[in-house]
Amino acid sequence: MSVTPALMIQATGSNAGKSTLVAGLCRALVRRGLKVAPFKPQNMSNNAAVTADGGEIGRAQAVQARAARLPPSVHMNPVLLKPETETGAQVIVQGKRFGRLGATNFLDKKAALLPPVLDSFARLARDADIMVIEGAGSPAEINLRQGDIANMGFALAAHIPVVIAGDIDRGGVIASLVGTHQVLEPDERAMIHGFVINKFRGDVRLFDAGLTAISERTGWRSLGVLPWLPQAAMLPAEDAVDLDRARSSAATKVIAVPMLARIANFDDLDPLGMEPGVRLIFVPPGTPIPATADVVIIPGSKSTLGDLAFLRAGGWDIDIAAHVRRGGHLLGLCGGYQMLGRVIDDPDGIDGPAGSVAGLGLLDITTTMQGDKSTTLVHGTHCATGAPVDGYEIHLGRSSGADCARPVVTIGDRPDGAISADGRVQGTYLHGLFTNDVFRKAWLAGLGIASQLAYESQIEQALDALADHVEAHLDVEGLIAIAKERRSTAQSAA
Structure with missing residues (x-):
């Protein structure tokens, strides 16, 4: 043998x-x-x-x-x-x-x-x-x-x-x-x-x-x-305890990410944190989202309804609404995308007690939780720039509504995500978007930030x-x- x-x-x-x-x-x-x-x-x-x-x-x-x-x-x-x-x-x-x-x-x-x-x-x-x-x-x-x-x-x-x-x-x-x-x-x-x-x-x-x-x-x-090897910090982390790792602090463009209690797939943000032109801030519970943030990203969550309640309990919903009123950009990823809508329906209690919960109301969409879980690798196109997109889906629930007529990406013939009428609030189910250098460069350029990172090469x-x-x-x-x-x-x- x-x-x-x-x-x-x-x-x-x-x-x-x-x-x-x-x-x-x-x-x-x-x-x-x-x-x-x-x-x-x-x-x-x-x-x-x-x-x-x-x-x-x-x-x-x-x-x-x-x-x-x-x-x-x-x-x-x-x-x-x-x-x-x-x-x-x-x-x-x-x-x-x-x-x-x-x-x-x-x-x-x-x-x-x-x-x-x-x-x-x-x-x-x-x-x-x-x-x-x-x-x-x-x-x-x-x-x-x-x-x-x-x-x-x-x-x-x-x-x-x-x-x-x-x-x-x-x-x-x-x-x-x-x-x-x-x-x-x-x-x-x-x-x-x-x-x-x-x-x-x-x-x-x-x-x-x-x-x-x-x-x-x-x-x-x-x-x-x-x-100790500093380069090890460039590799995607597994545990949320690593979110306090040093990020670029000299940059003037600030991207703020609230640290949700059930934050998931937070390595989505790693490429942004490695960009010399970006100051990526993970905002701990009990701390206001800084008013100086150019972009706020609501990350993925293992429990959308649980983290939506957590977000509200900490007053972050007020900070996010103020950020949008000031003309700031807002991006929701997966569970964060679901939170941006008007309503989250969970009739079968998939994500918590059965019922409906009001979302943040910043996108005209409604999400219905379903037991069928979507897990798939994705190759698509960024609608605004034509840049290629590589990522993956890993979520429960489906979203629909008027703002879905303005998708963030297309995957073959299938649209994904939603954008508000003024273009400042966006959401998508796709994880891993920012690992693609071409897409990240195009997305950051829309914020006036020049990308200087070759992410895959750095890994x-x-x-x-x-x-x-x-x-x-x-x-x-x-x-x-x-x-x-x-x-x-x-x-x-x-």
Whole structure:
């Protein structure tokens, strides 16, 4: 039986850099001539990507697929949880909507999701020379151990050797790694073959004694210390906690984005934030939208009705109305587009309690929520400029009304979006619009901003820089050797 080498990167906590580390390893290994497949058994994120066959996966896995020079596949992230409330989430299994589960229900049912997870892993492994797998959260969350499919539960089931990453930037990395070792079960500890220190700032030699202390207390060997890499911030982020990353601040043209409670697909705005001529501001809750904003963008949302209520509770509806009265431009993306209309009808309770809710009334459209979810890649044309548009749809609901007679884009013969009579308020269901350099240049030119960014080129440069960084500071040969140890482990288990 042929067993594909595989390595799983787990971490001492969330936001420790697992996604970026896996992307860097994927690009480093593919440059060595290996066919690499990224994989994450279970992800929780409202930043999703759409695959060619219309499935959904986490945005991080789409970036990792790009790093591995592969098209994104639903099997790279077989279970995706998309939080809708504090205690409930939409569950996506192998790319398709599985249902909605509360936190307690999911804990009871997650073990039943292990078979599709293992099926997806096996499908990818058949065509790969090596698999690089990302864990979720931390294996030290022992309250979630029963039925685990995200970390050690998957590693044990698939016989995958593990390397633990610790985030030194947040502090307490020695205690985090040693503490993780202490709370793991003996069979889980046996799966761990080493550790990596991530996000180090300063002279790495100052941490030599720390590496020794960790190894002495855990028996794990160090596989390197990865210094902080500024270029990593150019890659699309997975979690909303990354929205405070530094943006261009010298520019005079301001684009303001309210940080909705259930903000989704916020990487739509990344290309704008990288433009030298744009100052992109994510406005936190409790803070007014600045009156100096030239453009306000209402981003996508996992719960349109929930975030519409959140927006109103914070007074942002008043700020947005004032912005429009001053002659400012306003753009709604997907859920943000739905909020701009006169009414949102939800007769079946798809997005919350059944009923109708008044929208912001800035576009003459009505949205009706429907259970049929649209997930598709899109190639179209920007109506105002003729610029090509590339993006994707991922939404529930359909919108219609007088302002839809002025669409934002056309997709074949199908119009999408709506524009107010004065042209200053616009909305579209399409995500990912601004990654297209030609479209972004045309859109910004309409605001008097000269585009200076080659976005796709910048992403490729960032992935190559990340791979160079991994090669320079980690024991990549050691990591490959650990991945190959899966063969003997799996064969002995068989």
